[in-house]
Amino acid sequence: MQYTTVYDLAAEGYEEWLWAYISAGFVVATLIVFLFFRSWKYRYGFLTITSILVAVTFGIPYWDYTHLKNKLEAPDCLKAEGRVSGHWEQEWRDRKADGKWQNYQYEGFKVDTVTFGYYIRGGGSAAGFQNNGDTKIPIRDGMQMRIHYYAEPVITDGTIKNRILKIEVVR
Numbered sequence: 001m002q003y004t005t006v007y008d009l010a011a012e013g014y015e016e017w018l019w020a021y022i023s024a025g026f027v028v029a030t031l032i033v034f035l036f037f038r039s040w041k042y043r044y045g046f047l048t049i050t051s052i053l054v055a056v057t058f059g060i061p062y063w064d065y066t067h068l069k070n071k072l073e074a075p076d077c078l079k080a081e082g083r084v085s086g087h088w089e090q091e092w093r094d095r096k097a098d099g100k101w102q103n104y105q106y107e108g109f110k111v112d113t114v115t116f117g118y119y120i121r122g123g124g125s126a127a128g129f130q131n132n133g134d135t136k137i138p139i140r141d142g143m144q145m146r147i148h149y150y151a152e153p154v155i156t157d158g159t160i161k162n163r164i165l166k167i168e169v170v171r
Contacts, residue, residue, distance in 0.1 A: 003168035082112035129164035144170040
């Protein structure tokens with residue numbers, strides 16, 4: 001069968017550059033504080049805040065992306081090949097802790113015996129497939145697909161989440 005690649009994590013590249021630039025701005029601001037403020041209280045307080053901000057907004061997402069990219073390029077990358085079955089989508093609204101409404105959308109399906117699910121909108125990591133890019137892939141039951149994925153253990157409950165790294169379809 002002739003497959004066409006419709007999503008490839010490595011080809012997409014790291015997408016969270018806005019947060020990288022914001023983090024860089026805080027690093028520059030911290031440098032200025034260290035150069036011009038004599039009070040150690042302000043220096044270390046700002047350094048602590050900047051370190052946490054850079055780790056959360058850039059460090060963790062970039063590590064997640066490079067980790068998944070390395071998994072995709074590894075010779076033992078997991079693959080599922082076959083017809084899509086059990087496709088479903090769900091949309092809902094929920095109130096966040098601050099009282100504002102948040103829209104969520106989740107999609108799931110099975111290829112061969114492997115189950116996949118991901119947030120399209122409202123949650124989840126930015127790295128990996130989310131089907132919310134410029135061109136949404138119309139996934140439907142019966143499609144022939146080959147998916148490269150990483151079976152990531154979920155720390156909180158011990159389950160496995162299959163993160164999609166590359167999708168190929170028969171055209």
